[in-house]
Amino acid sequence: MPELSLNDWLAYGTLAGLFLIFIISYFIARAKAVQNKASSKENTRLDAILHRSSERGEGVLVGTSEGAGAQVGSLAGVAGLQTQAHVFRHSLHSDLPPKTVAGDGNLVALSQQLNAGIYHSADMPELYKLDSSGLAGIGSYAYMAGLIPELSRSNLSALLMQGELSPELILALDAAKRHDLDAIMASSSLSGQAAAHFIDPQSALGEETFMSQSTRPREKAGLKATLICLKIARGLIVAGLLVAILLQLLGVLP
Amino acid sequence: MKKIVPLIVATVTALFVMAGIFFRESLGDWLSVVLNWAIVLSSVALLVMLARLLFTHIAYIARGRQGFIYSLVAVSAFLITLIAGFLFGVDNPTFLKWIAGIMRPLESALLGLVAIVLASLSLKFFYQRGWNALTISFAVSALVFLFLGLGVLQAIDYPPLQRVIQAVEGLPMIGARGLLIGVTLGAILMGMRVLIGAERPYDD
Numbered sequence: 348m349p350e351l352s353l354n355d356w357l358a359y360g361t362l363a364g365l366f367l368i369f370i371i372s373y374f375i376a377r378a379k380a381v382q383n384k385a386s387s388k389e390n391t392r393l394d395a396i397l398h399r400s401s402e403r404g405e406g407v408l409v410g411t412s413e414g415a416g417a418q419v420g421s422l423a424g425v426a427g428l429q430t431q432a433h434v435f436r437h438s439l440h441s442d443l444p445p446k447t448v449a450g451d452g453n454l455v456a457l458s459q460q461l462n463a464g465i466y467h468s469a470d471m472p473e474l475y476k477l478d479s480s481g482l483a484g485i486g487s488y489a490y491m492a493g494l495i496p497e498l499s500r501s502n503l504s505a506l507l508m509q510g511e512l513s514p515e516l517i518l519a520l521d522a523a524k525r526h527d528l529d530a531i532m533a534s535s536s537l538s539g540q541a542a543a544h545f546i547d548p549q550s551a552l553g554e555e556t557f558m559s560q561s562t563r564p565r566e567k568a569g570l571k572a573t574l575i576c577l578k579i580a581r582g583l584i585v586a587g588l589l590v591a592i593l594l595q596l597l598g599v600l601p
Numbered sequence: 602m603k604k605i606v607p608l609i610v611a612t613v614t615a616l617f618v619m620a621g622i623f624f625r626e627s628l629g630d631w632l633s634v635v636l637n638w639a640i641v642l643s644s645v646a647l648l649v650m651l652a653r654l655l656f657t658h659i660a661y662i663a664r665g666r667q668g669f670i671y672s673l674v675a676v677s678a679f680l681i682t683l684i685a686g687f688l689f690g691v692d693n694p695t696f697l698k699w700i701a702g703i704m705r706p707l708e709s710a711l712l713g714l715v716a717i718v719l720a721s722l723s724l725k726f727f728y729q730r731g732w733n734a735l736t737i738s739f740a741v742s743a744l745v746f747l748f749l750g751l752g753v754l755q756a757i758d759y760p761p762l763q764r765v766i767q768a769v770e771g772l773p774m775i776g777a778r779g780l781l782i783g784v785t786l787g788a789i790l791m792g793m794r795v796l797i798g799a800e801r802p803y804d805d
Contacts (some may be wrong), residue, residue, distance in 0.1 A: 352721070353728060364791070369793050422791045452647030457802050464805030478657065483651040488711045496671075514715065521718050537780050545722060553783020558789040569799030573790045580786050591646075595787045 356373035361583065365576050371577040376568035391515035392549065393430070393560050396505045396529045397437045404445035405504035407434055408497055410483070410519065410530075411452035411458070412510030413490035422557065423535035424454050427509035429457060429566065434507065435465045435479075436562075443502050444476070448483040449510075455482050488514040498522045505529040509556065514542035521546070608798045615796050656678060745769065 351359070363408045375458035400407050404426035406515050412424035431447050447462070449455045458480035464474035483493030495518060498506060506523040508516060512534035520543065523530040544549035552556070554577060561567055594600040616636065621632030658672035664778070666672075680702070689696040723743070730736050752767055794800040 365789070366793060369790065373799060377616060387689065418713065422788045422795075425795060425800065426791055427800045429800055430611075438609065452641045452650040455650045455653075456646040460803060461805055468805050477653075485647075488708050491711070495617060498666075503797060511623065515711065517718055517722070518711070521722070535784055537784070539776050542719070545719075545726065553780045554790075555789030557787035565799055569794040569797075570651045572799070573794065576790055584782065 358558050365580060368579060369572050369576045371570035373568050376571040377564065380564035381566055393433070393507070393531060394437075396507075396531070397434060400504040401438065401528070402442055403504060404442035405502045406441065406500065407445040407505045407507060407553060408500070408503060409434055409445060409447040409509040410453075410490075410494055410506065410510070410512075411449040411454050413483075414486050414513055421451075421453075421523060423448070423513070423533075424451065424510040426533075426557045426559045428454065428457055430509050431538040432461050432465060433560050435462055436469075439466070439469050439471065439474070442478060444474070445465075446478075446496050446497065447480040447502075448490075448497060449480070450483055450485055450487075450493075451517060452482065454510075455480050465600060480562070487515045491515050491518050494519050495522050498528065503528060505531070507531045509551075509559070511535050512539040512543075517542045517546065524534045556601065571593065606803060607803050608801065611801075611803065612796060612798060615792075742772075746773075 358486070376560060382393075397407070409427070411427035411431065412421065427449075434445050446459075447455075447458045459477065462470070462479050463475050466472050480518045497503075498519070503526070506528050507520065508519065508531070510533075512532070513536055515536060516539055518530065520530055522534060530547060531548055531550070533556040534540050534543055535556045539551055540550070540556070544552060558570065558573070559566070561570065587590075593601065617635060618632065621628040621635070625632070644767065653665055655676060658676050661672040662676065691697075703775075723739075726739065727736055731782070749766065749770065775795050791800070797804070
């Protein structure tokens with residue numbers, strides 16, 4: 348085992364504490380979800396887009412990570428896959444089925460597996476098409492070059508992008524605006540977040556990138572537990588900063 | 602059973618990788634084996650998806666779909682690069698120079714396009730949102746950093762001014778750190794969700 352400093356112990360202790368709180372709040376939220384199955388219907392921006400596209404018989408394009416290979420990026424890609432699953436679950440009967448593009452072979456493979464599972468669970472495996480998920484291109488520019496032509500598809504109503512996305516996403520967002528498409532952006536890259544926020548003030552910032560929407564009890568419980576842990580972590584960070592300022596003012600810290 | 606097995610494999614693998622980081626001396630060799638499996642699997646996934654992309658474009662050409670000329674360019678470029686890579690080797694300097702000669706101008710052109718789109722959007726930003734605290738602070742910071750980027754002030758040998766410049770240049774880093782803490786927290790909690798099976802990206 349490597350030598351750990353006091354800072355390391357504090358960090359690992361905080362993480363372990365967060366993990367415990369996460370597990371406890373997850374199982375409480377799960378139990379509540381089982382007891383109260385008829386949950387209230389949420390009216391989020393994504394749901395509004397999905398309702399609109401279903402009513403009009405239009406499709407939705409989902410873009411996940413561009414495949415930069417970053418560790419945080421791959422987790423954001425996983426969050427993007429959950430959003431994609433939510434979109435597909437709500438568009439099973441749509442005239443024009445949604446489509447997912449990714450910049451990473453793993454993500455495309457996982458996306459195809461998820462989609463096949465969704466159609467199979469809904470007892471309509473014959474509606475599943477292998478090209479509902481595809482590789483756009485590897486690397487940020489190749490990804491954009493593969494994604495932007497997809498926006499010219501007829502009867503498309505929205506572009507949803509969630510994952511590790513560099514500032515080049517602004518090209519896709521601009522193209523979406525020119526095609527009068529609704530657009531939702533969530534990038535785990537800081538420069539990507541800044542670029543997206545520039546066009547869309549409602550785009551995800553910070554930890555919001557990892558919040559994927561779901562109506563399933565398991566995933567909803569996970570999200571509730573995440574929100575509780577985030578509140579606690581934010582409180583700890585603010586308290587830590589205040590204590591550090593106080594200690595510096597008192598001359599304890601250099 | 603079909604749902605439980607992938608969950609157990611995912612959770613055990615995640616716990617093993619985490620344990621491997623702490624007990625590197627005893628688990629280091631096994632950790633390399635697991636990571637190599639992951640690399641091999643992701644390479645195979647990429648290969649399969651590339652083949653799928655290629656066949657999709659070939660199908661577009663065969664059907665004569667609108668815009669199939671772009672598919673023709675994509676397939677030709679892919680095959681030429683693949684054959685050249687096999688013939689000369691991927692480390693061959695001529696091959697690398699040839700690839701860079703095509704890729705760099707294309708990427709530079711797209712980068713230029715990003716710059717133009719950003720510039721036009723910054724003008725639209727004021728037009729759409731009017732003059733408020735956000736737009737004014739954006740305008741002021743953009744002008745200040747554009748001016749600092751010229752390097753004129755940095756050339757003046759006056760220590761107090763240099764300290765002010767240093768402090769101003771550090772401001773974006775403060776904001777970035779705030780966002781970075783949020784992203785890291787989100788990533789940690791996403792990892793926890795996958796670890797306990799609340800999120801299953803491999804299964805519906």
